[in-house]
Amino acid sequence: MAPMRRILTHEVRGLFADRIVWISAVAVVLLSGYAVHVGARATEAHRGQVATAVAEEAERYILLRAAMEEVHAGNASPSAFQDPTRPYVAGRGRGQRYAVLPPTSFQASAVGQSDLFPPVVPVLLDGADPRSTREEIENPVHLLSGPLDLAFVVTFLLPLLALALSFDLLSREREQGTLGLLLSQPISARRLTLAKLAARWGLLFLLTAGAGGLAFVLLGGGLTPDRFFLWAAIVGGYLAFWMGLAAVVNVTGRDSSRNAVALAFLWLVFVVLIPAGVQITAALVHPVPSRAELVALEREEVRQVQEQASAVLAQYFDDHPELLPEGSVDAVDFQTRAFAVNQEVRSRLAPVRARYRERLEAQREWIQTFRWLSPTILTYEALVELAGTGDGRMERFEGEIEAFHAEWVAFFEPLIYGNRRLAPEDLDRLPSWRFDEEGDREVWAAVLPGLLGLLLFAGGALGSALGLLRDGGDRRWTP
Amino acid sequence: MLKAENLSKRYEGSTALSDLNLEVNPGEIYCLLGANGAGKSTTIRLFLNFIQPSSGRATVDGVDVTKAPLETKKVLAYIPEQVMLYPHLSALENLEYFAALAGHEHYSRKELEAFLLRSGLQADAHAQRVSTYSKGMRQKVGIAIALAKRARALLLDEPTSGLDPEASNEFSGLLQQLRGDGVAILMATHDLFRAKELGSRVGIMRRGLLRAELDPSTLGHADLERIYLDHMHD
Incomplete structure (x- = not known):
């Protein structure tokens, strides 16, 4: 094994004699630093939004409690639309809760979906739709318009550096005339290639992991060791894929400039064309109905339900006779009526919303299926899931919002129909939001399949290169 | 030590080497003469296992080079027409690297310097980067690598082409020393004069065929040239 180590040190020395390593080092350090800074700023903004909402809610509850106490003490008699003891008023505006998504400890590594998905969603009786501020689905493959965060640096730019270091892996030896002397030594071509790859991989990996880690410690609010370990594993696997690809191209025996062109083309295919293709086909095969259509439909439903408001209410009290107040349905006040209309509209729109969500889900599944076509998609998805800004955690947030909204409505429904009033101490019984955060196991489960796929890609590239280097048969790359 | 048995190399539509039989014993210098494309380099590349024979076999010390190339490459040294080295390293560092690859990691600096001196490279050049070297100096490092x-x-592929007469003469002296040490040397060359002077035997090749095998000690310089030209023009 001595020659292997010897080749490795020789290669590292050769790389350092070359400008390219210094340029790469500077590029990696500057880009990582800037990218983590961008990520940290986005995370800070996110944290700020959450903190503001939480503070606003707490303050509002203090005021609400005071107002309720006033009404109870008989010191104030606000109108029905202002009366905080009325459940319809408390449940819609003054007592409204925020569903908030706290940033993760590793969020500075990838902005991902977090800049598209509001981290603070008001939960009212009327609804809680986190997508209300989103025009269309933005999927993670939509990289080009993304911010320059660390995930972008890793998926887009790192391959270019990996290729800059390895595009002339064997062709340079042939062109500078050393390949003959080298291969006349008792060292197999496979070992030579492996050692050369190991030197370049090791150098760039240490550089990237070091710069990334340092940037986190200095700018990103510290390192979470197990997440950083996974991050480094993803980066290492991705680098290995690109360098394996460079080895494959080198073994086909073209000169350095043709290798460079071939590898640039492969970069374009894997980093740009396949991800864009997957995204475009997802939108073509599973088109999402336009937001405007949904809004128009909603208005139409509201109009229809309002026309039939009495019938809607009568139906409700047929089902819940115990809640029927004194008198007739006609005597039910405006707020009860409005609530009933609202609930009816929601339930009528439910299939439309479900279809909308199904389409988004289908698009996401499409991308999940075809992500195996490009290590770039695998890497990006793994990185955003690791950062907690991917679709996985966002869907979890959405699901929890929905559940919380249902709990909220269920709490108020009997109070509104029963025409009850709230006492200040009822505020303590109101459902309150708590995000059930992903556990480590869920993060690993979200990241590992992609990481394994990445390692398969890397293994495939390396395996092909080494397979093509096997003894027997003339090889085009020999001197 | 070096033996070709019915060694042939055919490419699609052309024959680079046809049924070559030759043997080089320890302490012999076998010179292969012939025009470009005669099959001299092909022979050397076959011995190095850079290309695979279409039929026949090449053996080094009785071992088929296609069966155990790493074994045979321990025994072989190769000096190409242009010895090219790592330009960012000195002669000493280049030598040290190639010696380590050959399995000799144990050489001290003194020993390495001794190889370079024996090859005729002046001491003040040892630590210079080889990017400043002339072809003759690089050929000397190539010899030192073989010595180490x-x-x-x-195996030598036109090692003296492009060397000035003095360097060429110096090079011949080194080869004679190696022959004295019992090294088997196969040299492809255009240089009839060197072949006559150095060769234990001379083979004349044309279009992949070994046309004649001569003992130069029985011939004058003029005879060798005449025989060579006869073979080239028939």
Whole structure:
């Protein structure tokens, strides 16, 4: 094994004699630093939004409690639309809760979906739709318009550096005339290639992991060791894929400039064309109905339900006779009526919303299926899931919002129909939001399949290169 | 030590080497003469296992080079027409690297310097980057690499082309020393004069065929040239 180590040190020395390593080092350090800074700023903004909402809610509850106490003490008699003891008023505006998504400890590594998905969603009786501020689905493959965060640096730019270091892996030896002397030594071509790859991989990996880690410690609010370990594993696997690809191209025996062109083309295919293709086909095969259509439909439903408001209410009290107040349905006040209309509209729109969500889900599944076509998609998805800004955690947030909204409505429904009033101490019984955060196991489960796929890609590239280097048969790359 | 048995190399539509039989024993210098494309380099590349024979076999010390190339490459040293080295390293560092690859990691600096001196490279050049070297100086480092490898067989592909007469003469002296040490040397060359002077035997090749095998000690310089030209023009 001595020659292997010897080749490795020789290669590292050769790389350092070359400008390219210094340029790469500077590029990696500057880009990582800037990218983590961008990520940290986005995370800070996110944290700020959450903190503001939480503070606003707490303050509002203090005021609400005071107002309720006033009404109870008989010191104030606000109108029905202002009366905080009325459940319809408390449940819609003054007592409204925020569903908030706290940033993760590793969020500075990838902005991902977090800049598209509001981290603070008001939960009212009327609804809680986190997508209300989103025009269309933005999927993670939509990289080009993304911010320059660390995930972008890793998926887009790192391959270019990996290729800059390895595009002339064997062709340079042939062109500078050393390949003959080298291969006349008792060292197999496979070992030579492996050692050369190991030197370049090791150098760039240490550089990237070091710069990334340092940037986190200095700018990103510290390192979470197990997440950083996974991050480094993803980066290492991705680098290995690109360098394996460079080895494959080198073994086909073209000169350095043709290798460079071939590898640039492969970069374009894997980093740009396949991800864009997957995204475009997802939108073509599973088109999402336009937001405007949904809004128009909603208005139409509201109009229809309002026309039939009495019938809607009568139906409700047929089902819940115990809640029927004194008198007739006609005597039910405006707020009860409005609530009933609202609930009816929601339930009528439910299939439309479900279809909308199904389409988004289908698009996401499409991308999940075809992500195996490009290590770039695998890497990006793994990185955003690791950062907690991917679709996985966002869907979890959405699901929890929905559940919380249902709990909220269920709490108020009997109070509104029963025409009850709230006492200040009822505020303590109101459902309150708590995000059930992903556990480590869920993060690993979200990241590992992609990481394994990445390692398969890397293994495939390396395996092909080494397979093509096997003894027997003339090889085009020999001197 | 070096043996070709019915060694042939055919490419699609052309024959680079046809049924070559030759043997180089320890302490012999076998010179292969012939025009470009005669099959001299093909022969050397076959011995190095850079290309695979279409039929026949090449053996080094009785071992088929296609069966155990790493074994045979321990015994072989190769000096190409242009010895190219790592330009960012000195002669000493280049030598040290190639010696380590050949399995000799144990050489001290003194020993390495001794190889370079024996090859005729002046001491003040040892630590210079080889990017400043002339072809002759690089050829000397190539010899030093072969010496350090303790090779028992040497393959040379037109090693003296482009050297000035003095360097060429110096080079011949080194080869004679190696022959004295019992190294088997196979040298492809255009240089009839060197072949006559150095060769234990001379083979004349044309279009992949070994046309004649001569003992130069029985011939004058003029005879060798005449025979060579006869073979080229028939």
